[in-house]
Amino acid sequence: MSNQLNQILEVLDATIASRRASVQEGNVDALSYVAKLMKKGDDAILKKIGEEATEVVMAAKDSRTNVIEGRFNSEYQAKLVGEVADLWFHSLVLLGQFDLTSKDVLGELGRREGMSGIVEKESRVKE
Numbered sequence: 040m041s042n043q044l045n046q047i048l049e050v051l052d053a054t055i056a057s058r059r060a061s062v063q064e065g066n067v068d069a070l071s072y073v074a075k076l077m078k079k080g081d082d083a084i085l086k087k088i089g090e091e092a093t094e095v096v097m098a099a100k101d102s103r104t105n106v107i108e109g110r111f112n113s114e115y116q117a118k119l120v121g122e123v124a125d126l127w128f129h130s131l132v133l134l135g136q137f138d139l140t141s142k143d144v145l146g147e148l149g150r151r152e153g154m155s156g157i158v159e160k161e162s163r164v165k166e
């Protein structure tokens with residue numbers, strides 16, 4: 040699973056970086072969604088992130104509403120997975136636009152591993 044996850048993220052990071060390089064060189068492949076979105080710029084990507092996040096919220100609410108006898112409905116679960124995939128994907132595009140990759144985020148999550156969120160929050164210097 041971990042290898043598969045790394046491989047999927049590595050391929051996506053590399054594809055996104057290559058789309059970004061081509062946009063910077065002025066070549067936008069008409070069949071590339073990523074290149075077209077990156078060419079539109081930061082605001083277009085950020086708008087997509089907002090939309091996809093909202094769609095995740097709505098799909099989760101739908102899934103919860105359609106629990107019957109304590110069981111989730113597979114159709115709503117699949118919809119939720121699809122919406123989260125859209126959000127992750129657009130987050131990777133956003134990272135690429137800012138010269139970052141999934142590795143940067145995984146590094147940060149690794150740094151936080153085992154750290155209680157409550158303890159971390161309490162350790163923050165109060166202004």
Ligand SMILES: N=c1c2ncn([C@@H]3O[C@H](COP(=O)(O)OP(=O)(O)OP(=O)(O)O)[C@@H](O)[C@H]3O)c2ncn1[C@@H]1O[C@H](COP(=O)(O)O)[C@@H](O)[C@H]1O
Nearest residue numbers: 051054055058070071072073074075087090091124125128
């Ligand atoms: N994982 C994805 C991926 N997920 C979603 N999408 C696209 O994201 C777009 C937006 O999805 P929405 O559901 O929000 O659709 P929409 O509201 O109609 O879209 P918009 O009108 O807002 O663009 C759709 O065109 C999807 O096809 C993706 N496009 C590409 N990838 C990956 O990125 C790689 C590079 O893609 P290209 O640059 O298109 O070659 C691909 O090989 C895939 O691995």
